[in-house]
Amino acid sequence: MADTADIKETGLLVDQAAETGFRSRLIYVGRLLWRDKTGLVGLIMFLIVVISAVFAPVLAPYDPLRQDLRAAKQPPAWSEEGDISHPLGTDNLGRDILSRIIYGSRVSLTVGFFGVLIACSLGLLIGLIAGYLGGRVDNVIMGLVNLILALPYLVFVVFIAAILGQGLIIVILIFGFTDIPIFVRITRGEVLRIRESGFVEAALSIGSTRKRIIFNHILPNLIGPLITIATFEMSAMIFYEAGLGFLGLSVPPSVPSWGNMLATGRKYLTIYPWIATFPGLAIVFTGLGMNLLGDWLRDVLDPRLRRMKK
């Protein structure tokens, strides 16, 4: 972690960045990342997962669905009976674990990305309405938000998933919709804070329209907190998707996903422990990367925090 002098400098860098153009901003972000190594490590870890999802057909040594019963239950390459042809070993049906993990990142990232996209866009819209209109509309919206946030989340997600059945789109919709309240709360809180601030008052006094205030003053200030929360929520969704898969409630069992692999691995846990070990490590790797990235984004994007640290 950077010491105080470093952070001070980081803060100054960010302030300078705000005043210059997009390209130089990118360069500044690069320098900020270089300065705070944990953020850089997080970003690299996240990019590794993204790259393996995008280039899965190129990177995976085998077809993730291809069964080879003669090579079944092979331990990882570094153990005695292991073989370099399957670096992380094979599962009960002789499918290559490394290839399945690489393909599995597609399910995780798709769920995380589209889930957050739905939750964030709807949450932003509803939060803006609640925060800007206030009054009865705000009361009703926040009442519903507090109701949903008071529920034991996992129990209800499992309940809904059991009713709607398996499928990628269903899982995305479940996470997308159940996660809306988090974004509503953040957006509304920020809108209330920004609405009271001096620059909005100034904009109002020179006769800016409501639309102009929302688009030119409130939205740009929301981007920072929303990106930060989106990172954490995406990591949480990847986590929950694996959990649903583990219970057999996510994508169909034929699809290679980390949760499904864990569910298979659990059955053979005591005899072939590697089947469950590696998909779990993939989840930890992704979660760690995104959390490091999220922590760094929070420090860099939150102007209040920067001021506090200075």
Next chain:
Amino acid sequence: MQRYILSRIVQSLLILLGVLFIVFFMLQLTGDPVSLMVSRNASPEQMEMLREEMGFNRPILIQFGDFIGGALVGDFGMSLRHRQPAMELILERLPATVELAATALLIALLIGIPLGLLSGSNPGSFWDTLARGAGLVGQTIPNFWLALILIVVFSVELGWFPTFGRRTWDVFGMELPTKSVILPAFSLGLFTTGQLVRFTRSAVLEIKNEDYVRTAYSKGLKDNQIYLRHILRNASIPLISIVGVQFGYLLSGSIYIETIFSWPGIGNLLAEAIGNRDFALVQAIAFFASLVVVTLNLLTDIAYGLADPRIRYGD
């Protein structure tokens, strides 16, 4: 204070009413609850019989009225599978879940608070690095995976703990926990431990700079006294609310942990009920879990109010 408590109670009751509404209408999401409950090759006659038996052929508002009426006296109907009232099944399983969640919370408190305190009081030290690492790891390791790894290492390889099941030690009719609770409780409590470390650390860092701490130093008090009597005591007020929220999380998390360890609690019952498509039981568990969480939140807020004079004398 009384007005505050009263308004929180009313709010909680409204939330529970909302929960009943959600739990009831969720089953209607697909249009036909009966098709959810029967196996795929059930004949139309069988489905019709079940529809008759469960009362799904009545108007929806009457069904809802019945559901609410039953729920108010704790009646959520019969479990299709067990042929036993759903609430009865839940209450039978309650002690096992409470044992697991309470042990998990205890482990989290015993590790999380001292580590957070050590780390917050010496930022940059070895303890600080360790604590921040633990906080991060606790948040990123899925408990269902950790449980599997712990079983492989401590039960299969080392043979220190049983691989699954709950064994209790009966003393005068009381069921006391044995070491069978340790692995499940540790896996369940890891996330909470991480949260507590992070939370205690930042609270200590903040409180350290308060005026009253400086005064305490200037009076010549020893470090130990300051940390225990001034810093930890003030940090413990917001800690109450974290603990309340986390207990609800532990209850939810027990779905995985109880399934993995075949722990005979409510989480296991829920996983079973979902496997058996026993939705009356699923509804009852969802409501029960919400009831516990909402009640805990209410108690937490009241405790918070009592502990913090600023809230106590607020109105």
